[in-house]
Amino acid sequence: MSALAVKSLHKIFGSRADEAVRRLAGGAPRAEALAGLPATAAVIDATFEVRPGEIFVVMGLSGSGKSTLIRMLNGLLRPTAGSVRIDGVEVTSLKPAALRRLRRDKVSMVFQHFALMPHRTVLENAGYALEVAGLPKAQRRERAMDALRMVGLTEWADKLPHDLSGGMRQRVGLARALAAGTDILLMDEAFSALDPLIRREIQDQLLELQAELGKTIVFITHDLNEAMRLGDRIAVMRDGRIVQIGTAEEILTDPANDYVAQFVADVDRTRILTAASVMEKPHHVLDVNAGPRVAARALRESQTSVVYVTGPGKRFLGTVTEDEVLRALRENRSNLDGYVSGERVRTVTEDTAVADLFADCAESQHPVAVLDDRGRLTGVIPRITLLSALASATPDEAPHPPVPPPADPATGPAEAELVGGEEIPA
Amino acid sequence: MSLRESPLDAALPRVPLGEWTESAVDWATRTLGPVFDAVASVVEALVSPLDQMLNGVPAVAVVAVLAALGWWLRGWRFGLGAAVGLGLVAGMPYWEETMSTLAQVLVASVLALLLAIPLGVLVAENRRASALARPVLDLMQTMPAFVYLIPAIFFFGIGTVPGVLATLVFSMPPGVRLTELGLRQVDKEIVQAAESFGAPPWMVLLRTKLPLALPTIMTGVNQVIMLALSMVVIAGMVGAGGLGDVIMFSLSQVEVGSGFEGGIAVVVLAVVLDRLTDSVGDRFPSARAQRHAREAA
Known part of the structure; x- marks a missing residue:
């Protein structure tokens, strides 16, 4: 069974969304299909399944709809059409309270610009999900400390986020998501704001943690090398549509179309080949x-x-x-x-x-x-x-x-x- | 040529806006009388004890407390400056009036903020409320300050109460606006992060948005107090007492000396209140954190 199943998911911004979905059904490029309609399509007919314990990377350039897509997975954005199922539960039809429960128990998220609360210490940030869940303070502290230990930041527990470097801040972001103890992790361009060297380091750390914890991870990135490095499977997005899903090697060796081929042309193969x-x-x-x-x-x-x-x-x-x-x-x-x-x-x-x-x-x-x-x-x-x-x-x-x-x-x-x-x- | 003589202009409909306003105020005075009485007694119950307290203690004590506060919040330089300025006011014949004005400003500002901040939250969270509030706030801010005095006299007669209430209405808008602005400026990603971990709306508001908006809200608090101070003087026209009275009297008698003394007292009070409230906002951890973040960026 899949941990996360997405079926013909659409997100249209603007009005007359239903008409937009209908017009896009033919598979025409979005600019053509929506000409004259006061709507823009961010995500069109996305269908994929994420297996438990897998790192599923969604890769695309900016404007390809990947950030919109990930935000529909935990209901931060409401889809125009389609279905998102987490452990068999239909996310799109949940009432606010049930949705909040789902976010608390099943899915946590790591953000591009870390999104730490500047007025809270590293430890308080790491324990945020537990605070929301209403855990007593001592227990919260303990589990937040455990999470900080995993990312190697226990010594910084009482500092404020602005005392930390970018890489460290994102490790706090990661610790916050890990402390929540959810099986699914959504990572929205989580490492894109970091310097290349730091990025590699934290990618390694994620892979190490993943080997140990076996989370189900949906990872958004615009960096193909990152996608290839992290992804068990990769979905390539373009103009709101998923154009190919496959392993790094499948995408390299058998690109679905010219766009993907061109995209992978720039890949540093010395990183993929072993x-x-x-x-x-x-x-x-x-x-x-x-x-x-x-x-x-x-x-x-x-x-x-x-x-x-x-x-x-x-x-x-x-x-x-x-x-x-x-x-x-x-x-x-x-x-x-x-x-x-x-x-x-x-x-x-x-x-x-x-x-x-x-x-x-x-x-x-x-x-x-x-x-x-x-x-x-x-x-x-x-x-x-x-x-x-x-x-x-x-x-x-x-x-x-x-x-x-x-x-x-x-x-x-x-x-x-x-x-x-x-x-x-x- | 008078306007009405042109045949074209004669076709314009006459709009008796003034008459309508008058009858509305008349109606309100008659039917809402008990409400106004209640409001008046609350305001009275707040202002006069504070006034009596400030005038009950020795001037030196008040100067010392404010100077000490200034020292603690902004450093010894400002503390010293506040002591000198307030000492000067205490040496002039209008200390009593200055304290009455301070009491009125404090009560009017606190009441204005009690209304403005929740309203600001509502307006920030609700698009429709925001659309509705904007023109009303514009009206409140651009209406000449004196105009508020007229209905205030109608509803509350002459004295401190209409002065304080007119001040309240006049000084409220920046409190609403800056609360709204502060909340809207909170980093969307941080709000989403809070939501993504399942925090309910009230928790997002109280523990994330408001702390992060606090520096901007404190600017609003500062603005409200400054506007209240400027209005309290005008309120002297309805016999609110305090420095307003001094200045109105000097104006009518062309007394340069006492007018200047009253003016200086207002200025000193304004500077002290402005600097004190300005630095309160910076002492919150969230403000410090954000300032550091900006410096680092």
């Missing part, structure tokens, strides 16, 4: 119990200077070089134990964004090792691979950047599988 989607199969992986002779042969065959070594359960241990293999041979060892070094090669996880690989690639003496969540070696990224991935991450190219054929033709098919088969994580 290590898993550009890595290559490692040429020579040896078990740590393999003898030095095997290692020497592997080095000779591949004409490289290192071999990647794994231990029990295929966990990545490190690398051995020619010198070490020779030493092991001289010392007549039966395996490579004691010769493996973890120093020479950097490791990254499969879901590391390509944009975050540069430093590792630059500092790693040999191709970066890519590990899965159990620490097993799943691939390597030589510098040249990263560079080619970058070169092909231009909008006009195929969505899966083709990795240049590796030196060893035998690894071709396996590598293609690796590149194509990875889901892009949110």
Whole structure:
């Protein structure tokens, strides 16, 4: 069951709204359909469902109707037509008192310009929803403190909002919504007013909190990169209509129309593509119990200077070089134990964004090792691979950047599988 | 050529607005007499004890209290200035009248604000009330101040009561307007935030809108008091007593000296009241917070 279901939702400002809805039904652009009518259509026929625990991003430029849309979800604006259901309850037909109860118990909201009350302390702001709910003061304080702890602001509890930086203020806004304890969070351009660096930081924090709390989040933004970073699914809005709903990858690879295609053209693909989607199969992986002779042969065959070594359960241990293999041979060892070094090669996880690989690639003496969540070696990224991935991450190219054929033709098919088969994580 | 001689102008209908007003006032005096009596006794019961109290304590005490208040609210400079100014008034022969005027201003302003602030809230929350109130407020503000005295005499006779009530009506409009303005200026997003957490309208008003509108409302309070002071002098014409009497008497007798003394007393009272009420608004946490926010922006 969906946590939130929206069905052919319309919002028309101005008079003769019914006529406007009727005219828009044909799907004509709003300017054309409403010509001569004293009405403007902010949201036209929006239909979508948000699953529990999902971050659903609504993305569009200003004037696309996304802020109007989110305000209809908790009844701050009354829809002209259509339905909004939260946990099966029809929001649009609720009486004021019932609507207030719904807002208290089910949906809270985070605002673009934080909307903190300047005359109340950070703690009082964080506990606002609980005050509205009529909780006794001690309990209010405790839960508000818990929420502030989640966003790391307990030390600021007794300060006024103007003592805080923008990023901190929005964390208070977030704490206020979290303290309410509702399952659904509406976030209206919540991070748009923040500096890019702060924005990334708070996005990370939101993702961390979300991993822990599993809220159902509707997130409005005009920033495609933000949408791609946060959204499990993304709805793209244009001129009041939702033109496409899908995962970040679906929207990147299969834009519904020219508008979406143009929109995603500017996306920084290095943030969407992950290590898993550009890595290559490692040429020579040896078990740590393999003898030095095997290692020497592997080095000779591949004409490289290192071999990647794994231990029990295929966990990545490190690398051995020619010198070490020779030493092991001289010392007549039966395996490579004691010769493996973890120093020479950097490791990254499969879901590391390509944009975050540069430093590792630059500092790693040999191709970066890519590990899965159990620490097993799943691939390597030589510098040249990263560079080619970058070169092909231009909008006009195929969505899966083709990795240049590796030196060893035998690894071709396996590598293609690796590149194509990875889901892009949110 | 007189206006009425033109045949065109002769066609204009004569509108006896003055006569209608007179008969309306006549009717009101006859039928609403008991109401006016009640109002009069309330006003009287408020003004005369305050007047007696202010005149009952030594002038030095009043000066000291106001100066101390000034020091606390605005700093020692203003405290000292207030002490010097009020001391000067106390040294002149019209201290008693000054205190009567102060009593009348305070009562008229408090009553005006008791009406103006709730009215301002109503007007801010209700579009129709706002449309209705606007022309009425315009009328109240642009009507020459003297005109209020005439019906006041009709309803309440001569004395302090018509003076205070005419003052009340005259000084009310900025209280309504600035309350409305203050409430309308409250950040929409903050109001929405309060609503989005399920706060009922009364809670949004009392705990969010009014605290945030307070600095503007305090400007309204200041304006009301200043207008009341200016009107109380005019009210001297209906025998309201106080400095108004002094100035009216000086005017009719062409007494430059006492006229100047009365005028200076009004000025000192005006400056002290203005600065004191002006700084009260800044002491609220919401005002400080908003000022900080503006400075930061």
